[in-house]
Structures are given as structure tokens and as C-alpha cells.
Amino acid sequence: MPKTFAVIGAGNMGGALIGGMLKAGVAAASGIRATTKSEEHAAALRTKFGIQETAGGNREAAEAAGVVILAVKPSTVPAVVEEIRDVLREDQILLSLAASLPIGVVERLAGKRLAVCRAMPNIPVVVEEGATAVACNQAAKPEDRAVVEGIFRAVGVVCFVEEEAMDAVTALSGSGPAYIYMVIEALIAGGLKMGLSREIATKLAEQTVLGAAKLVRETGLHPAVLRDQVITPGGVTISAIHELERHGLRAMLISAVETATGSARQRTRAIMDKLKTEG
Ligand SMILES: NC(=O)c1ccc[n+]([C@@H]2O[C@H](COP(=O)([O-])OP(=O)(O)OC[C@H]3O[C@@H](n4cnc5c(N)ncnc54)[C@H](OP(=O)(O)O)[C@@H]3O)[C@@H](O)[C@H]2O)c1
The missing domain is CATH 3.40.50.720 (NAD(P)-binding Rossmann-like Domain)
Structure with a gap:
């Protein structure tokens, strides 16, 4: 080294x-x-x-x-x-x-x-x-x-x-923290709406994202398998998942990465054009 x-x-x-x-x-x-x-x-x-x-x-x-x-x-x-x-x-x-x-x-x-x-x-x-x-x-x-x-x-x-x-990396992990901040922000807002204090909602939301990511890494299980483990028939989680599916959470994130990849490609082309013009 x-x-x-x-x-x-x-x-x-x-x-x-x-x-x-x-x-x-x-x-x-x-x-x-x-x-x-x-x-x-x-x-x-x-x-x-x-x-x-x-x-x-x-x-x-x-x-x-x-x-x-x-x-x-x-x-x-x-x-x-x-x-x-x-x-x-x-x-x-x-x-x-x-x-x-x-x-x-x-x-x-x-x-x-x-x-x-x-x-x-x-x-x-x-x-x-x-x-x-x-x-x-x-x-x-x-x-x-x-x-x-x-x-x-x-x-x-x-x-x-x-x-x-x-370009796909840029769209997924380069910009990705911004997407996850929006998820954390929204979870906090949900907690606030349901009457939790800001402090408690923030603490629970941030740790939920951190802990869920850690479990994906440490178990090596597909996220869908881990999600299924949280669901009980007729329970609370499935009612929320139904809402998330209705509003297209997964499709939205897939489209976000696709759109951002296109945007990164365009930016690369613009930089190349500028450098060509400048000789
Ligand atoms: N931030 C991110 O999330 C991120 C993610 C992926 C990749 N990147 C890449 O990382 C690079 C840096 O981004 P950044 O967010 O760290 O930018 P930044 O905070 O603005 O840092 C740029 C640094 O360059 C210095 N600088 C400017 N002109 C210079 C010169 N002629 N000679 C020596 N130093 C000079 C600036 O000095 P002063 O402090 O004195 O102004 C500043 O410290 C970028 O190319 C970016 O594309 C950033």
C-alpha cells in the first residue's frame, strides 16, 4: 500500500x-x-x-x-x-x-x-x-x-x-441517500400525524431504516422474504403494505433509478460536448 x-x-x-x-x-x-x-x-x-x-x-x-x-x-x-x-x-x-x-x-x-x-x-x-x-x-x-x-x-x-x-450506480447509490431521506422524513411525518412526539418519531424512523438495512446485509435474505416475515395474516403490516402497493412505492423507486440513470447519461454527454467545444 x-x-x-x-x-x-x-x-x-x-x-x-x-x-x-x-x-x-x-x-x-x-x-x-x-x-x-x-x-x-x-x-x-x-x-x-x-x-x-x-x-x-x-x-x-x-x-x-x-x-x-x-x-x-x-x-x-x-x-x-x-x-x-x-x-x-x-x-x-x-x-x-x-x-x-x-x-x-x-x-x-x-x-x-x-x-x-x-x-x-x-x-x-x-x-x-x-x-x-x-x-x-x-x-x-x-x-x-x-x-x-x-x-x-x-x-x-x-x-x-x-x-x-x-450512470446506474450514480442513480442508485450516488443519489440514493436523498430517496431514503424522503422515506425517513415521511415515516416521521406519519408518526407525528398519529400523535407521536417529534423526538420519538425521529428516533424510531431512523433506527427502523438502519436496522432493516442491517438485517438485509447480515441475513443475506431477499428483502421480500424479510418483509414476509413481518406480515401476519389479517394483521397491521399487510394493511399498510396494501396502501404502499396501491400508491406504487416499488414502481416509483424503480422509475426514479431509471430516470436518474438517463439524467446521469445526459450529464456525461453534456460534459463531453463542453470539453470538445473547449478543445
Ligand atoms: N458530495 C457528494 O455526495 C459526491 C458524491 C459522489 C461524487 N462526488 C464528487 O466529489 C467531488 C467533490 O465534491 P464535493 O461535494 O466534495 O465538493 P466540494 O465540497 O465543493 O469540494 C471541492 C473542493 O475543491 C477545492 N478546490 C476548488 N478549486 C480548486 C483548485 N483549483 N485546486 C485545489 N482545490 C480546489 C475547494 O476548495 P475550497 O474549499 O477552498 O473552496 C473544495 O475544497 C466532485 O467531483 C463530485 O462530483 C461528490
């Missing part, structure tokens, strides 16, 4: 990765250099993590690292890679978090044959419960993939996919 990481653009996502890597021992504070745009944010991260953090300084950070993590916004990636291009080496791993930016574009910008991986994490990485999918180019060796896996395992679960799957 290379011990040196450059986090170029240590904002929400980059900061969460740094926190997770330090906590899991994937990297030591001395092995991470991070950059931001503003000095104010750099200073805050320095205080929080005790790492070497600079506003700007992308070239120095990239040059010193075994793994260069691009954690800036997708629109900033071309300028940043242009800036660090001549210090990139073929023995490095270039890991991009930029949503919708294809590996081929990052490879072209880097202009070198190095391992390039593209990751789609989601926001629960902040509490080390993220779901991340990763696609890598041909140059990435098994040991490079292992390094990338170690980074994201520090902040949740990780799986490797073909790059074509990235």
Missing part, C-alpha cells in the same frame, strides 16, 4: 476520505497532503486532521504522492489535471471522484499511461457508511485496485464495476 496520498480539493468528499483513511490506518497524517482553493479551508483542515494542507500547491502535492485523488468539482478537473500533468508519473494511481467524467477524458488530460480509476462514492462516507463503486482502466494492476479498495473500505463498502455501469 503506498503510504502517500494527495487529495486535490479536500472539500466534503475529500475531507471525508481523509478522515476515514486516518481513522482506519490506511494512511498516516504525515502521508497525506491535501489542497483546497481558499486558505481559510486549508487552515481548517490542517487543524482538524493535522495533515499538510495548502491552498493551491496542487503540483507539489501530486508530485509527492503515490495516489493522486481528484476531489475537485468535475468542471475544475481539466484545469487541475492540466496544472499537475507534467509531475504525474506512470507509477502513480490517479483516482477521480468527479461524477460523470469518463476515465478516457481523465486519461487524455493526464497524457500518460498510468492507472486511472473513477469512483462514485456517496455522502454517508462522512459517517464511514458509504457505498462506493469503482471502475479502473487497463493500466490499473490488481495491486492498484487493492489500494483504491482500501481507501473506500475505510469509509464504507466498495465494489468494482465496468465503467458503463457508472
Whole structure:
């Protein structure tokens, strides 16, 4: 495992990765250099993590690292890679978090044959419960993939996919927390409507979602089997399930993922068109 990481653009996502890597021992504070745009944010991260953090300084950070993590916004990636291009080496791993930016574009910008991986994490990485999918180019060796896996395992679960799957991943797990927040919000509202206090309704709703997900993972059972275990004939749960089916809960979520996948595809095309126009 290379011990040196450059986090170029240590904002929400980059900061969460740094926190997770330090906590899991994937990297030591001395092995991470991070950059931001503003000095104010750099200073805050320095205080929080005790790492070497600079506003700007992308070239120095990239040059010193075994793994260069691009954690800036997708629109900033071309300028940043242009800036660090001549210090990139073929023995490095270039890991991009930029949503919708294809590996081929990052490879072209880097202009070198190095391992390039593209990751789609989601926001629960902040509490080390993220779901991340990763696609890598041909140059990435098994040991490079292992390094990338170690980074994201520090902040949740990780799986490797073909790059074509990235739009569906974006729609399912990238945006997914927003769908589940709506479910939690609605369960709380249901509790409130039935006279529960806000505090009790919130506590019960959040734990219900957490516990149900944990049971799916730990039993390995299909969710439909687990759902059936909660149902008693003529009981309370089946009357609620009837309502959910009547309003098309499952069809709605399937359509949401389908629509969001289309939207992610469109965004990729728009980014490609913009990059082509800019030459
Ligand atoms: N947030 C998510 O849920 C999520 C999920 C999947 C993928 N992603 C991807 O993760 C990436 C980062 O997203 P984010 O939400 O973490 O964004 P963010 O919080 O805005 O972080 C971006 C960081 O980049 C820094 N920056 C801007 N220009 C820079 C430059 N020229 N050199 C060095 N640093 C620079 C900013 O510095 P300042 O702090 O000084 O402004 C900021 O710290 C994006 O590409 C996004 O597509 C995010």
C-alpha cells in the first residue's frame, strides 16, 4: 500500500476520505497532503486532521504522492489535471471522484499511461457508511485496485464495476441517500400525524431504516422474504403494505433509478460536448 496520498480539493468528499483513511490506518497524517482553493479551508483542515494542507500547491502535492485523488468539482478537473500533468508519473494511481467524467477524458488530460480509476462514492462516507463503486482502466494492476479498495473500505463498502455501469450506480447509490431521506422524513411525518412526539418519531424512523438495512446485509435474505416475515395474516403490516402497493412505492423507486440513470447519461454527454467545444 503506498503510504502517500494527495487529495486535490479536500472539500466534503475529500475531507471525508481523509478522515476515514486516518481513522482506519490506511494512511498516516504525515502521508497525506491535501489542497483546497481558499486558505481559510486549508487552515481548517490542517487543524482538524493535522495533515499538510495548502491552498493551491496542487503540483507539489501530486508530485509527492503515490495516489493522486481528484476531489475537485468535475468542471475544475481539466484545469487541475492540466496544472499537475507534467509531475504525474506512470507509477502513480490517479483516482477521480468527479461524477460523470469518463476515465478516457481523465486519461487524455493526464497524457500518460498510468492507472486511472473513477469512483462514485456517496455522502454517508462522512459517517464511514458509504457505498462506493469503482471502475479502473487497463493500466490499473490488481495491486492498484487493492489500494483504491482500501481507501473506500475505510469509509464504507466498495465494489468494482465496468465503467458503463457508472450512470446506474450514480442513480442508485450516488443519489440514493436523498430517496431514503424522503422515506425517513415521511415515516416521521406519519408518526407525528398519529400523535407521536417529534423526538420519538425521529428516533424510531431512523433506527427502523438502519436496522432493516442491517438485517438485509447480515441475513443475506431477499428483502421480500424479510418483509414476509413481518406480515401476519389479517394483521397491521399487510394493511399498510396494501396502501404502499396501491400508491406504487416499488414502481416509483424503480422509475426514479431509471430516470436518474438517463439524467446521469445526459450529464456525461453534456460534459463531453463542453470539453470538445473547449478543445
Ligand atoms: N458530495 C457528494 O455526495 C459526491 C458524491 C459522489 C461524487 N462526488 C464528487 O466529489 C467531488 C467533490 O465534491 P464535493 O461535494 O466534495 O465538493 P466540494 O465540497 O465543493 O469540494 C471541492 C473542493 O475543491 C477545492 N478546490 C476548488 N478549486 C480548486 C483548485 N483549483 N485546486 C485545489 N482545490 C480546489 C475547494 O476548495 P475550497 O474549499 O477552498 O473552496 C473544495 O475544497 C466532485 O467531483 C463530485 O462530483 C461528490
